[in-house]
Structures are given as C-alpha cells and as structure tokens.
Amino acid sequence: MALNIILLWELTMAVLFFFINYLFTRCLIRKLSTRRLPPGPRGWPIIGAIPVLGAMPHATLAKMAKKYGPVMYLKMGTCNMVVASTPDAARAFLKTLDLNFSNRPPNAGATHLAYNAQDMVFADYGPRWKLLRKLSNLHMLGGKALEDWAHVRVTELGHMLRAMGEASRKGEPVVVPEMLTYAMANMIGQIILSRRVFVTKGSESNEFKDMVVELMTSAGLFNVGDFIPSVAWMDLQGIERGMKKLHRRFDVLLTKMLEDHMATAHERKGKPDFLDVLMANQENLDGEKLSFTNIKALLLVCLTLPMGIVLVQYILGTLVHSFDWKLPKDVELNMDEVFGLALQKAVPLSAMVHPRLEPNAYLA
Structure with a gap:
C-alpha cells in the first residue's frame, strides 16, 4: 500500500513538472511573439520545430524559405534559431554583423569532437x-600561402591522375570520393606535416576516409540535447556516445602525428611547415599560449575540412x-544524400574513366 502511494506521488509530480514546463514555455513563446521576430512555422510544445525538419533538414528549410522568406525564425526546443537562406541574408549575419x-x-x-571547442571553428572570439x-x-x-604551396597541388593531382589512368588501363571503375579524399588528405598532409598522409591505397587510408565521413555526418546531426539541454544527459539518440568513440580514434591518430613530427623536426630546419609554425607559437609575443589540445583541434579541422572551396574549380x-x-x-x-556538415551521397559515385590526353601525360 505504501509503495503504491509513493509511486502515485512520483507520477503526480512528474505530470505536474511537465505541465509547469509546458506553461512556462508557452508564456515564453508568447513573450517572444511580441518582439519583432522573422516569420516561421509554429512548433510543437516543448520540442518546437525539431520534428518538422525531418531527416533532410536542408531540403525542409529550402521549402520553408519559399513560404516564409529568406530570414526565418524557428523555435528549436528551448532555443531560438534564425535561419538565413539566401546569399544576401547570410552575408548580413556572417560579414556585416559578424x-x-x-x-x-x-x-x-x-x-x-572539437576538444571542448578549442579549434578555430567553435572557439569563442578572443585573442586565442x-x-x-x-x-x-x-x-x-x-x-x-596558396601560391607557395602550388607545387604540392600539382604533385598530388598528378598522383591522382596516374591512379585513375591505371584504373582505366585495367578496366576498373574509379570510386570518385575515395580518390578525392586521398588527394586532398595528402595535399593537406604535405602542407601541415611535410609528408603525404597516405602513400598507397590500403586499410589505413580507407579507415581515415571512413572516419572523415563519420565525422562529417555525426557533426551535422540534429542532436535533441543541443536544443533541450535538460535532457542532454540522457543522450536519447546515442549521438554523443558515437561522437566520444570517434573522438578517441581521431585523438590517437593526431597524437601519433604530433609525436612523429616532433621526432623529425631537425630535418626541416629552414623550411618549416604549418605544424612547425604552430609549435613555435605555443607562446607568442602577445603572451597568448597554444596548448597541444589547441593544436590537435586545429589539425583535426585541417585534415577533415580541407581547402575544398579554394580548390574545387582547379580539381574539377x-x-x-x-x-x-x-x-x-x-x-x-x-x-x-546523407545529411551532415557536408552532403555525402548515399551511394558513392563510381565511374569509368577514359583518358583524353596523350599517354605520357599520365606518367610520372
């Protein structure tokens, strides 16, 4: 009998808490509605517009923009979000009001994933x-810098073209995302570490490619805990558990890269690479320090989000x-598509290539 009373009391308190939270959220929304907010869809109680976005948020937001205009307001859980969906609107937020x-x-x-916001993407604006x-x-x-490293781009594209030419001679299809991942990783590796990350295609390079794809996908997922912090500890979707596991794998890779790089520092005297510059600025003239964590966080960005925008026309x-x-x-x-920070194709593009140039153009 006593146990039933306790259970009934706990259930009553849970319902009461949910009801109070619902009323508080409604009052907050009504208060916000009196401000000059952009137009947008009506969301659900508590969770807001999270379920409205669906599995492909970018496509849903594009449809919403046609209805509500280039600047929209969405209530995402307990967070207020403004979406800019045209170049002019994005420029206003990212440049004019930066x-x-x-x-x-x-x-x-x-x-x-970013070492508790220690990289250049998520770090707060400040001296560091x-x-x-x-x-x-x-x-x-x-x-x-791009001009100084032009020879690296030429060399690595040469490696990629030769690999594609070899696949053509064997009558094998080329998996385009894999080829591009290897080429871009090696370009960045030459600039940052003075060495190619992957000398040949193999298990190590395939693992790195899979890790990059997983990072780009998981970092772009809509995590309920980001928008309703009170339930973040439950990790309802299992997203944070996957992020922690992926971070440990990347941390092992980056730590090994740093150790190998420091062991060969004497070989690069007079010709430092980007990592040498970072290590030399662990404590600069302004007194701002860069820790190993800062450096690893920045390396992670460089290796997984390479200079695609800069190089896309050149490579294409x-x-x-x-x-x-x-x-x-x-x-x-x-x-x-598979939604993420970058839109990966659900089925990677595989193609047969046929050389257009003289055979010696594809030789070393």
Missing part, C-alpha cells in the same frame, strides 16, 4: 581565436580536361 554572431552556441559536436586565424591565413589559407577542371566519364555498365546515377 561581431554580434561570432561566438558559437555550445553543442555536442564542439564538446566531444585571432591567433589561430592569423596563423592559418598567413601560412595555409591566404593568397600567398583538371578531371574534366583529363578524362571522359561514363557510368559502369548497368549502373544508374544515384543522387540520394
């Missing part, structure tokens, strides 16, 4: 972020110029 929106809200990806950005632009992403032009392309026999083009 200082107002420079800090990133806390989320599971920043915590578990400015130092990371300055070093990255000066030695890797700036115009002069080279591939179109060098080969004729067609699908393998009895294979149809599959444009289905």
